[in-house]
Amino acid sequence: MGGVIGVLALQGDFREHKEALRRLGVEAREVRRPEHLKGLKGLIVPGGESTTIGKLAREYGLEEAVRKGVEEGLAVFGTCAGAIWLAREILGYPDQPRLGVLDVAVERNAFGRQVESFREDIQIRGFPEPFSGVFIRAPLFRRVGEGVEVLAELGGLPVLVRQGKVLAASFHPELTGNLRLHQYFLELSGL
Numbered sequence: 001m002g003g004v005i006g007v008l009a010l011q012g013d014f015r016e017h018k019e020a021l022r023r024l025g026v027e028a029r030e031v032r033r034p035e036h037l038k039g040l041k042g043l044i045v046p047g048g049e050s051t052t053i054g055k056l057a058r059e060y061g062l063e064e065a066v067r068k069g070v071e072e073g074l075a076v077f078g079t080c081a082g083a084i085w086l087a088r089e090i091l092g093y094p095d096q097p098r099l100g101v102l103d104v105a106v107e108r109n110a111f112g113r114q115v116e117s118f119r120e121d122i123q124i125r126g127f128p129e130p131f132s133g134v135f136i137r138a139p140l141f142r143r144v145g146e147g148v149e150v151l152a153e154l155g156g157l158p159v160l161v162r163q164g165k166v167l168a169a170s171f172h173p174e175l176t177g178n179l180r181l182h183q184y185f186l187e188l189s190g191l
Contacts, residue, residue, distance in 0.1 A: 003041040003191045006031040010056040012048020012081060016174035020182045026191065034065035042075035042165075042189030045082030047136065047172050050108065053085050054097030063099060070101045075165035075189040083168035084108060084139050091142060102166050103145025104158075110140030111170075122171075124152040124160060127180060133159065133171035140170055165189070 005021055007014045009030035021028040021044075031037060043066065045053070057063045070076055078086040089105035090096050111118070114137055121130035133154070141158040144150060152160035159170040160181075165188055173181040 003027075003189070004029050004039060005186070005189065005191070006037060006040040006043040008043060008045045008053070008057070008062070008082070010060070010062075011052050012046040013172070013174060014044075014046045016172075017044045017046050017079075017182075020174050020179055024179055024182060024186065026186060031062070032060060034061045037062075037065055037069055037074070040069075040074065041191055042077065042185060043069070044185070045076065045078040045085055046174070047080030047082060050081035050084035050090075050139075051093075051096055053081055057085070057099075058097045063097065067099055067101060070099075070166065073165065075167070075185065076101070077167045077169075077185040077188075078102075079169045079172055079174065080136065080138055083141075083170060086166060086168050087141075088145075089143070102161070102163050102168055103148050104141045104161060104168070105143035106139045107142050108139050109137045110142075111135050111138040113137060120154060122152045122154055122159060124181070126151075126184075131173070131178060131180060132176050133169075133173070134175045135159075135171050138170045141168075162188075 087106040
């Protein structure tokens with residue numbers, strides 16, 4: 001399988017995403033600087049702390065570089081905090097750094113605090129069997145723009161969305177051992 005997928009490695013659970021890609025036979029590159037984006041087919045933005053990810057991405061020049069990459073066709077997959085960073089609007093945090101490439105309004109920690117984390121089977125459109133989502137201080141997509149497709153819901157609320165080549169999940173697929181969502185992103189990336 002040709003092509004390289006980047007994993008934003010500023011903070012958060014980037015190692016787990018790299019391991020998922022390795023298990024799929026895909027070369028993964030840690031991305032910490034704009035020059036690390038060169039030649040990538042896609043970029044995964046992991047869970048972690050969304051404010052920290054946003055501030056570091058801005059400080060290291062990645063915010064503009066990734067935004068330009070998305071405009072030029074780079075596929076991006078944000079999980080949990082990564083999904084927050086991709087959002088156009090972060091409810092209650094208007095000044096938080098964000099990429100703004102996904103037409104959604106997201107609510108941080110919508111499912112509760114760390115101690116209220118849970119695992120729940122969700123049905124993803126196009127997947128024959130349920131997918132076990134790990135929700136840790138998970139965000140929720142409260143508003144979804146016209147061009148955004150809802151791929152999965154939990155309790156009638158969106159938890160997995162896609163707009164073009166931008167994919168965002170409220171949950172952590174990298175913590176399940178199930179590679180189907182990473183495989184879906186590889187296909188979205190053209191691999």
